[in-house]
Amino acid sequence: MYQYTEVDQKLVDERVAQYRDQTRRYLAGELPDEEFRALRLMNGLYIQRQAPMLRVAVPYGLMSSTQMRKLAHIARTYDKGYGHFTTRTNIQYNWPTLESVPDILAELAEVQMHAIQTSGNCIRNTTTDPYAGVIASELEDPRPWCEIIRQWSTLHPEFAYLPRKFKIAVTGGPEDRAASQVHDIGLHLVKNEQGEIGFEVLVGGGLGRTPVIGKQIRPFLEGRDLLSYLEAIIRVYNLNGRRDNKYKARIKILVNAMGIDAFREQVEAEWAEIRESDLRLPQGEIDRVKAQFAPPAYAADAANNDLNAQLAENDDFRVWYERNTVEHKVPGYRIVVVSLKPYLKAPGDITDVQMDAVADLAERFSFGEIRATHHQNLVLADVKQGDLLQVWKILNANNLARPNIGTLTDMIVCPGFDFCGLANAHTLNIAEQINEKFEQVDFLHNVGNVRLNMSGCINACAHHHVGHIGILGVDKKGEDWYQFTLGGSSEADAALGKALGKAIAADEVANTIEKILLTYIEQRKSEEESFLDLVRRVGVDPFKEAVYGADH
Template identity: 55%
Template sequence: MYAYDEFDRAFLAERVDEFRDQVVRRLSGALTEDEFKPLRLMNGVYLQLHAYMLRIAIPYGTLNADQLRRMAHVARTYDRGYGHFTTRQNIQFNWIKLEELPEAMAALAEVGVHGIQTSGNCIRNVTTDQWSGATPEECDDPRIWAEILRQYSTLHPEFTYLPRKFKIAITAAAHDRAATKVHDVGLRLHRNAQGELGFEVLVGGGLGRTPFVGKSIRPFLPVRDLLSYIEAIMRVYNQYGRRDNIYKARIKILVHEIGAEAFAKAVEAEWEAIRGGALHLTDEMIAEIRGRFIYPAFQALEDDPAELVAALKDARFATWYRNSVHKHKVPGHSIVTISLKPVGAPPGDATADQMDVVADLADDYGFGEIRVGHEQNLCLPNIAQKDLPELWRRLDAAGLATPNVNLVNDIIACPGLDYCALANARAIPVAQEIAKRFSDLDRARGIGRLHINISGCINACGHHHVGHIGILGVEKNGQEFYQITLGGRADEHAQLGTLLGPAVSYEQVPGLIEDVVDTYMELRAGPHELFIDTVARLGVEPFKERVYAAH
């Protein structure tokens, strides 16, 4: 966990006081909604279909127990008793009254969390792998570099009014859990032949109306040059990115139109003018940030302790363990993923009581640390194996032990037309109905790893383009229809899904998805061939022929 100082606390308190005054002026009529809009957006406040929505940043997906408890307090006191975790490792509160927003924000600021730069045309919350610092796969902890970028980008005067919003993701593992290839900038930490630590830099990724997979413009960037190179990218984008058309303003459009090679050339020219200057990261600077991360004081423990071996005789625990528990870099410890996708519930939602439970479990067993993944699940990254049985019992009692992580009913979905003013169609009810179709866990496990992503509009907050099965809500003659894509993925082999065929009605979607999955079960080369691999081998035509024949 990163240890914030007095400067951070004072800064947030001042920001809340400033926003409180803005709200008073809005309520009195001194500010119109149009005048208030840019001020509220700077603090993560949106006007949704039914109410204002407060989006809170969770930098690189890391929370401590007190912060999660405070989020539970806000959900219980100012909202309707729950919060929604998003694909940006943020949390959203959908029902806070405008007059109560400053109090909610003040309560959150007391524990070091805020909504600054969770909206607007600026550098948004920097995201990472939710297993950062715990998985043995990493060459370094990417949160160190995400924190450096957070400090660099917060209220950066040159990049507060970019052509469009800007998103950065970092990974340090060969398997990409941070979806770096579909971000404006993706950073992959690795070591070169000389053992030096650096980044592969990808630019121009992104989803939405015009989706692209990012292009690599520098195979190896020494870590000391991170900020100067990012600044060079931002300056090129700020200068040449379009401002005349909101739909063509993202950096992905600029990279596509001039080409990755020309873009890289412009960045290198800008970089040569600033590298080695004030943005050069010295060893001392890096060490200072690294030193402010407090790591658990792990005990030397044996793998597979007696408590775990005995508990694995319980079939329900063993099922959860195989699905939700992952290898840790320290012997005797594990990474635990907590599914926020119980069958029938909105994906990514957690009640205030559940947040309190997870905070207590983090304190009791996990060194007070919680992570948020872009899959809209939570994670306890540092759990002793001997504590897993008791952890599971308490999760199960709170309705948080659904063993469906990465299975067909672990669905990513945006809030859709139930909340969002931009949406064309519902997403949450579609996800709930599909999950019910696959509620039999034996069936879901037999299907294997399969990611379904649902977006209620073309803005793609549900990342439907990179779902193994992607579902996009569209409006046709005032009715909800849905386009289906197959074969997308967001990992190190990222690719966009292929359209299956004509859009289908709201009522047809669950049955069509079930037909797609049944077709996969018939066509796969064997029980170990994953859905994504079957689609890669056969293409979408065999699915299209069978599915549309039935509809």
């Protein structure tokens, strides 16, 4: 993984010192609240419903075991013993005190971490495929390109005050595990007719009040032109994006208002002015960054001749292996997904003890690296087949081996009204209700892959618009109600879900999901027809009838 240079470290250290003084001045009454608000947001600190919330950057989801141990230490020392992983692969602490944040940032800087640009109207954390570099289907590892974007975008002076926050996702192959088509910019590594690898560029995707699937602005972009083309796009947005209404300030609104052709024309004109500037990436620089992501020293004898026997002898291990591990491009290895969706726990939460356990596992069995996923789980990317049984036992002992990856209970859920000052409705209690209803693993595996996303407000932090089943919490005269959509997807076949009907009362959410799933089981042609495929084949009417009756 990428290691800080002296310049990187100096930048982060100086930012910590700067923020420490800003906090001191604020607490002494020397800095007005409104001025401090902008400064704390630049350093990832929000004031939420219960307490301050600090969001720590995890660039493209990659952490070392040392960094994970530091995150565990911070949870123990400055919080209530846990953290929360988000859909942008960052980690949030929900209970730090205002005065302790400079100390937290100083501790993060010791392990090459920070909270810069995890908030505010700037370029946020770039995300990518959690299987980058280890999945056979990718054209190229996208992480070096994410790192190049990180270095370019961090404290970019021209883009510190954009009309609204800005998010970029990069994928390396035909699958999309980063929801790239609902980002402000989506970058897909592709191969042109000459066999050269470059980027397909999408622009104007996003969710929230106005959900939009991104539009192609350029079918092929050479890698050396990546930064200049990104700069051109964001310059056009920065100059033309609305600043009078934050609900209409995202780039998706501008692209829709101008039309993709007119927007592309302005971008291409701007790009022509800067393409040959020092933004053009020398091959030597590309190679330098790529070298930081060289494959680890894989063992030639990693295959486990006893694996089939172990799977046959232990049903629990077999079920976990089938659901929570993925084929690796190197023979003898397996990708392990660590479930952060245990029974009756908040999705995405992880305790300090669990963080230490994952750090230990990474050091012993996966070259000391951990990845966070868009789906709020963790990944050990390089586990030998011969170590899988031991890894499972340790994960199981730490409540991290629930075999539910890709199933209904592997849900994306925002913190909702319990924590977020913007939320209209609770989500965590509804997640518990769903877990209680669908505790049986056999039923979940019979249903197969179902992506459930639930947001507590229209800001859509949990991406409910693109869930196979999407749930949006709304407030009705002081009571929580929940609106359903069906048929969304954030993957390569990205689509927005269609509304099911009127909102559902809080105590009926899990029962409503049961009706939807039983309708799917009844109507599918075979077990090979997925829930999403069925919804696309028959539409939402059969589900409406099951939920609301024949007179819907």
